Amino acid sequence: MPSKPRKPTLAVWKFASCDGCQLSLLDCEDELLAVAGAVQNAHFLEASSTVMPGPYDLSLVEGSITTPHDALRIQAIRKNSRFLVTIGACATAGGIQALRNFADVEEFTRIVYARPEYIQTLKHSTPISAHVLVDFELRGCPVSKAQLLEVISAFLHKRKPAIPQHSVCLECKARGTVCVMVAQGIPCLGPVTQAGCGAICPAYQRGCYGCFGPQENPNTVALSAWWTQLGVDEAAQQRAFRTYNAGASAFSKEAERHG
Amino acid sequence: MSKGPFKLERAGLLQLLQALKTQGYLTLGPTVREGAIVYDELHRLEDLPIGYTDHQEGGSYRLEQRGDGAMFGYNVGPHSWKRFMHPPILRLFRARQANGDLEFESEGEAAPKYAFIGVRACELQAIRVQDRVFLGGPYQDPHYKARREQVFIVAVNCTQAGHTCFCASVESGPRAQTGFDLALTEVVDGEHSYFVGEVGSEAGARLLDRVAHRAAQEAEWNQALALVDRAARQMRHLDTQGLKERLYQSLEHPRWQVVANRCLSCGNCTQVCPTCFCTSVEDHTDLAGQVAERTRRWDSCFTADFSYLHGGSVRVSTLARYRQWLTHKLASWQDQFGLLGCVGCGRCITWCPVGIDLTEEVAAMNDVQTGRFAPKEAGGAHV
Ligand code: SF4
Ligand code: SF4
Ligand code: SF4
Ligand code: SF4
Numbered sequence: 243m244p245s246k247p248r249k250p251t252l253a254v255w256k257f258a259s260c261d262g263c264q265l266s267l268l269d270c271e272d273e274l275l276a277v278a279g280a281v282q283n284a285h286f287l288e289a290s291s292t293v294m295p296g297p298y299d300l301s302l303v304e305g306s307i308t309t310p311h312d313a314l315r316i317q318a319i320r321k322n323s324r325f326l327v328t329i330g331a332c333a334t335a336g337g338i339q340a341l342r343n344f345a346d347v348e349e350f351t352r353i354v355y356a357r358p359e360y361i362q363t364l365k366h367s368t369p370i371s372a373h374v375l376v377d378f379e380l381r382g383c384p385v386s387k388a389q390l391l392e393v394i395s396a397f398l399h400k401r402k403p404a405i406p407q408h409s410v411c412l413e414c415k416a417r418g419t420v421c422v423m424v425a426q427g428i429p430c431l432g433p434v435t436q437a438g439c440g441a442i443c444p445a446y447q448r449g450c451y452g453c454f455g456p457q458e459n460p461n462t463v464a465l466s467a468w469w470t471q472l473g474v475d476e477a478a479q480q481r482a483f484r485t486y487n488a489g490a491s492a493f494s495k496e497a498e499r500h501g
Numbered sequence: 502m503s504k505g506p507f508k509l510e511r512a513g514l515l516q517l518l519q520a521l522k523t524q525g526y527l528t529l530g531p532t533v534r535e536g537a538i539v540y541d542e543l544h545r546l547e548d549l550p551i552g553y554t555d556h557q558e559g560g561s562y563r564l565e566q567r568g569d570g571a572m573f574g575y576n577v578g579p580h581s582w583k584r585f586m587h588p589p590i591l592r593l594f595r596a597r598q599a600n601g602d603l604e605f606e607s608e609g610e611a612a613p614k615y616a617f618i619g620v621r622a623c624e625l626q627a628i629r630v631q632d633r634v635f636l637g638g639p640y641q642d643p644h645y646k647a648r649r650e651q652v653f654i655v656a657v658n659c660t661q662a663g664h665t666c667f668c669a670s671v672e673s674g675p676r677a678q679t680g681f682d683l684a685l686t687e688v689v690d691g692e693h694s695y696f697v698g699e700v701g702s703e704a705g706a707r708l709l710d711r712v713a714h715r716a717a718q719e720a721e722w723n724q725a726l727a728l729v730d731r732a733a734r735q736m737r738h739l740d741t742q743g744l745k746e747r748l749y750q751s752l753e754h755p756r757w758q759v760v761a762n763r764c765l766s767c768g769n770c771t772q773v774c775p776t777c778f779c780t781s782v783e784d785h786t787d788l789a790g791q792v793a794e795r796t797r798r799w800d801s802c803f804t805a806d807f808s809y810l811h812g813g814s815v816r817v818s819t820l821a822r823y824r825q826w827l828t829h830k831l832a833s834w835q836d837q838f839g840l841l842g843c844v845g846c847g848r849c850i851t852w853c854p855v856g857i858d859l860t861e862e863v864a865a866m867n868d869v870q871t872g873r874f875a876p877k878e879a880g881g882a883h884v
Contacts, residue, residue, distance in 0.1 A: 273788065280788040395788045404783040408768060408804040411854070415772035416589035416799060420535035420579050423854050425562045433767035433854050447535065458805050459766045459819060467763075468560070468855045 250299035250398060252277075253285035255319055257305025257312050258339055258367060262384040263330035264288050264304050270387050277391075280398055296322035300397050303376075306332040306367045306489075308339060313364070313373060320374040325397050328370045329390065331383035335455050336489030338383075340367040343489055344497075367489065378403060383453040383486035386438050407458040409433050410450050413441035422449055429469050431482060434460035434492070455487040462496035476500045504706050506717040509685065509696040511572075515546050516712040517655070517683075521616040524708075526653055529585065530618035531575070536564055538578040540585075543618060550575055557663045557847065560856025570692035573685075576663030577621055577846050581775035582628060585615050586648045587635070593782070595794040612647035618655045620681065622674030623666075625656060626844040627775035629680055633838050634778050653704060656681035660689075660728040662735035665847030667860060670739040673844040675732040677701075683709065686725035697725035739845065739860045740867070745832040751866045752824065760862050761820035763855055768801035770849035770857070771826060776842050781807065802826055827859055 254264050268289060270277065284294040301323035307313050320326055331337050342350060343366045351358040370376055380393050389405055396403035406412075410432035414421065422428040422444045430449035432441065436457045443450050456462075466479055474482075480500035483493045509517070521528050530543040531550050538550045549572045556563045557576065567574050595606045620628075632649065635642040656677035659666075668674030677684040682705030685696040697717050700706045717725075771777040781800035786793045800807045802825045808815040816822045834842030843859075850858045 276788040280790075391788065392785060395786050395790075398788065399786050399790050401784070401786065404785060406804070406806060408801070408806065409765070411767040411769045412772060412799070412801065412804070415769065418539065418580060418584065418589075420537040420539060421562075421769070421852060421854065422535075424560055424852055425536040425564075425579075427561070430854070433765040433769070457767075461762075461765045461819065464763050464765055464855055 249280065249282040251284035251294065251297075252281040252394075253296070253298040253301045253319075253323065254288070255285070255301060255303045255305075256287070257303065257316070257333065257370070258308040259305030259330065259332040259337065261288065261304070263333075263382075263390075264302070266329075266384050266387050266390055267302075270391060273387075273391055277394065281394075297324065298322060299324045300394070301326045302394075303328045303333050303370050304330055306336045306339060306369060307373055308342075308364055308367045309362055310364065311362070316370060316373050325377045326370075326374065327378045327380060327393060327397065328376050329380045329382075329385050331381065331453065331455060331486040332367075333370050334379040334381055334490075335487045335493075336367040336369050338486050338488070340489030341484060342367055343494070344484070369489065380405065381436055381454040382438050386440065389438055405438065407436055409457045410435045410437050410439070410441050410444075410454070413437045413439070414444050417441060417445065419445045422447055423468075423472075427472050429472055429474050429482070431465075433457075434462050434465050451485060452482070452493065453486055455490045456492035460492045462492055463499070466496060466499070504700040504709065506722045507698050507700070507709065507714045508717040508721055509698055509712070509714045511546065511694065513713045514572075514685075514696060517708065518543060518546065518618070520708055520711045521653060526614050526616035528616045528618060531573070531578070533564065537562060538564070538575050540578075540580040540582065540617075546572070549573070549619075554661075555663065557665045557851040558856070559665065559850050559858045560853055562851050569689055571687060571689045571694055573619055573657045573687045574661070574689065576659060576661070576666055577624065577848060579773055579848070579852055581773065581846075581848065582617055582620065582624055583631065583775050583777075585613075585617075586628075586652070587631065587642075587645055587778060590796060590798045591644060593795045593797055595792060597792045598790070608644075612644075612651060614651045615648065616653040616655070618657075620654050620656045620677075621659055621846075622656065622677045623668040623844040623846040624775060625654070625677055625680040626668075626671075626673035627846065628654075630776045630838070630840060630842065630844065631778060633840065634776075637838065653708075654681045654683075654701075656684040656701075658684065658686040658725075658729045659732045660686065662732045663847060663851075665737070665850040665858075666735075666845060667737045667739050667847060668845035669733045669736050670741060671841055671843055671845040676726075676729045681705070686729060688721070688725060688728065697721050737847075737860055739843075739863060741841070744863070745835050747867065748828050748832040748863075752828070754866045756862065756865045757820050757824050759865075760857060761818065761823050763857055764819050764823050765855060766803045766819045766822055767854060768803040769852050769854060771801040771803060772799060773848040773852040774830070774843075775846060775848070776830075776844060777801070779807065802829070827862060830859070831863065 393403045423430040428449045431452040432450035435452045436454040438454045483497035528543045554567045554575045635645040659675040681701040685698040780797045803822045805814040830842040
């Protein structure tokens with residue numbers, strides 16, 4: 243039997259993002275002590291300014307790649323990480339900032355910044371997996387606390403994370419929510435969106451916004467045909483598919499059809 | 502239990518509800534919530550959907566006012582009794598490390614004692630089907646069994662059919678025949694109504710003794726039968742003649758691709774279906790690695806994970822998933838359990854977000870000539 247093993251090291255990295263996903267980790271009030279007990283916090287600037295050198299056992303990466311500098315930085319992080327897990331819509335699909343992928347980023351820079359020549363930015367916002375090998379992608383804008391803890395404990399104990407890839411509808415039905423699309427004619431992205439949030443929006447009489455990105459077998463064309471019957475116009479349909487997961491292939495293709 | 506048909510006023514129904522509560526039952530029944538009639542706890546008669554009905558079509562459900570005071574003047578909604586006897590999420594056990602050993606804690610929770618009020622005939626058949634699934638073979642589901650054994654059932658006959666109902670085609674309704682403790686038919690008269698009922702069990706007879714009622718006159722009984730008969734004549738139709746063979750001969754029919762193009766593989770049809778029983782088992786550990794637990798949750802043949810064997814999912818395409826659903830409900834279920842897996846409640850039609858209608862799909866596949874082959878043995882049950 244080996245002697246008492248050292249605690250695995252955890253690093254949390256930020257790229258283009260709002261910080262919401264890493265804050266979900268700090269938000270795990272009850273479980274935070276357990277997290278601190280189970281891992282050595284080696285690099286988590288939102289929690290502590292103490293930084294330990296790599297390599298790290300588990301790196302959680304938040305945010306998308308939008309600058310040449312970040313494109314290099316993620317390579318170094320990958321080399322220094324045993325497992326690399328991306329967290330949130332930015333890291334897994336490019337985030338809301340992937341709207342630039344469908345527009346002219348230089349024009350945006352001219353409008354927003356007084357001295358655009360100081361801005362070094364890429365034409366596209368891309369997910370981490372477009373740059374390095376990713377061991378697991380955790381969806382959501384933001385990620386769900388419960389799923390985040392599930393993924394961390396799965397990696398710590400070398401098991402497969404129990405993160406289903408099916409539609410939000412299954413979560414809706416499990417909690418007994420009445421379908422807002424069928425009972426009220428409210429357009430809902432739930433059938434083409436991956437579960438994970440616990441079907442929050444339909445429980446508050448709103449359609450799903452697609453925060454967790456496309457489910458494993460999304461039929462956006464058929465859903466959109468139904469939305470048309472519900473009276474949703476083309477522009478609104480394009481907008482619906484162009485939010486936090488605009489860069490996810492199934493959603494970006496569907497949005498293009500309504501251009 | 503030699504009780505004949507009886508007549509119950511609304512005051513009697515209230516006494517019945519109270520008597521069940523006194524006996525420790527959690528009384529569940531129809532109530533209006535989130536724009537639909539769902540099943541939830543009933544505290545008083547006012548919790549019932551008085552004056553409401555529903556208009557149902559493929560992919561659409563709307564509550565409407567009836568213009569009278571009927572308490573049970575609607576058809577089945579998004580919930581079924583399955584969610585109480587076969588809960589959507591259930592922890593099976595928990596294990597913790599203690600002194601280098603594993604200590605197991607099973608879920609020792611006492612099963613709740615449910616009284617279901619307003620069970621429709623198709624739902625009685627659905628309960629019979631799930632009894633067969635969970636209790637009929639050598640391996641019984643202890644969780645279902647513990648709940649099922651204690652259930653008290655007050656059936657209420659349908660006196661009108663919904664637009665997506667077809668219980669008459671599969672002979673599950675609209676009149677409750679067996680499987681209830683008490684069965685009522687509501688006779689509506691303006692803002693008021695009364696009930697004509699029959700007793701289905703000893704427990705039903707005992708409960709009735711505690712409630713004000715009188716014997717029904719023949720005219721009252723006949724009127725109730727006529728109302729239920731009216732519902733039977735309002736329905737859509739599913740041709741069940743040789744259905745299993747027809748479907749087995751249609752496994753390569755081009756229609757499957759047509760419906761697959763519309764289907765979202767969202768799984769709603771299987772979740773609302775009162776007979777679908779599939780679950781997945783998930784294991785979780787805590788961060789410290791001290792506690793592990795196993796949970797069971799409803800799953801569906803419309804998810805890829807559900808048919809994941811070593812190396813991948815067996816049913817990758819939407820076509821394969823839809824075909825599994827339809828042929829299981831209407832054909833291979835018969836080989837597996839000796840009865841139809843569909844009770845004609847219409848939920849999968851109404852609550853499919855894009856209005857896919859299994860009766861329409863079956864009708865479209867009736868032209869079996871275009872189905873190129875039949876399986877050599879039509880015996881395998883595919884779950
Ligand atoms: S409300 Fe949306 S997510 Fe829920 S079942 Fe309906 S379509 Fe699916
Ligand atoms: S298959 Fe559809 S109509 Fe038949 S019992 Fe299930 S939900 Fe009801
Ligand atoms: S395999 Fe059969 S019982 Fe299971 S979800 Fe599909 S149709 Fe329902
Ligand atoms: S038939 Fe309808 S409810 Fe069932 S999976 Fe397809 S789209 Fe969803």
